[in-house]
Amino acid sequence: MAISDATKALEAMKRLESKQEISIIKLSETITDPAEQGSRQRASDASNSFLDGPTPASLAADLAHYTELFAKLRFSYVEQVTKEKFIRAIVGDPPLIVTMQENLDLEEENAEAKAELKSLKLEVASMVAELERRGRNLSQRYEAVQLDTAKLEELPAKTEELEARVQQLRAVHERGRGDNPNYNLPLAKTLSLVARRKAEQQELARELAALQAKVPGKQKEAERLEAELGPLEAKLQISLTAAREAQRRKEAALGGMADDLEQRARWWRASEDVLKQVLDLKT
Numbered sequence: 001m002a003i004s005d006a007t008k009a010l011e012a013m014k015r016l017e018s019k020q021e022i023s024i025i026k027l028s029e030t031i032t033d034p035a036e037q038g039s040r041q042r043a044s045d046a047s048n049s050f051l052d053g054p055t056p057a058s059l060a061a062d063l064a065h066y067t068e069l070f071a072k073l074r075f076s077y078v079e080q081v082t083k084e085k086f087i088r089a090i091v092g093d094p095p096l097i098v099t100m101q102e103n104l105d106l107e108e109e110n111a112e113a114k115a116e117l118k119s120l121k122l123e124v125a126s127m128v129a130e131l132e133r134r135g136r137n138l139s140q141r142y143e144a145v146q147l148d149t150a151k152l153e154e155l156p157a158k159t160e161e162l163e164a165r166v167q168q169l170r171a172v173h174e175r176g177r178g179d180n181p182n183y184n185l186p187l188a189k190t191l192s193l194v195a196r197r198k199a200e201q202q203e204l205a206r207e208l209a210a211l212q213a214k215v216p217g218k219q220k221e222a223e224r225l226e227a228e229l230g231p232l233e234a235k236l237q238i239s240l241t242a243a244r245e246a247q248r249r250k251e252a253a254l255g256g257m258a259d260d261l262e263q264r265a266r267w268w269r270a271s272e273d274v275l276k277q278v279l280d281l282k283t
Contacts, residue, residue, distance in 0.1 A: 007156060 089096035182193060 009152060 089098075182190075185193065
């Protein structure tokens with residue numbers, strides 16, 4: 001069900017993208033003649049690259065270029081119109097004479113026009129700021145949609161992989177249920193068993209920590225015992241050597257009589273045991 005829903009959503013998004021391709025609008029198309037775009041080239045690399053493939057950077061560069069160009073054109077237009085009016089006023093017949101009152105009236109009209117122009121500029125600036133905000137918002141939403149589309153394309157494969165993993169785990173669980181009775185416990189008993197195992201694990205961890213804390217003392221005690229055992233082993237070796245030497249001297253002094261005495265002692269012990277068994281004597 002989840003795979004079919006994801007597939008349907010992905011197909012719907014692809015249909016929408018195929019109907020309308022989202023791209024940056026070329027501002028030059030509304031200003032220049034399409035026939036002149038092929039022959040008109042500017043020195044700005046950003047503007048040339050804008051015609052090939054518009055990007056946010058090329059848009060900003062082109063907008064700055066047109067802003068500067070229109071400012072120069074406006075200044076040139078005002079200068080040219082002022083010159084023409086001044087020349088016509090001088091060479092006209094009769095010459096145009098402007099009074100002080102006309103200048104004052106014209107200044108008032110200019111002040112009103114400037115105030116209105118300032119208001120319009122503020123309105124345009126507000127509109128531009130709003131458009132920029134919406135543009136950034138749309139750009140972020142578009143990037144999010146692209147990212148979600150990529151994730152959506154990967155979703156069916158991941159879903160199938162997870163379902164296969166679930167089936168595998170279920171098969172392993174079914175095979176292991178007969179071996180361990182704990183697999184058949186209900187949830188409450190399972191949680192209780194887990195809590196008990198955790199408590200045992202913590203207890204073992206505490207005991208292990210206590211034993212590890214005793215290790216340095218035991219090591220020191222073992223080192224002390226080893227230090228004491230060294231001289232004792234040396235004395236033992238000396239005693240064994242002395243005993244062997246004494247045994248050798250004794251055997252050399254007896255000259256073989258020790259073996260005869262030992263055999264006679266064994267014979268007497270055997271005879272004593274036989275008599276005790278025959279006479280049923282108790283010691």
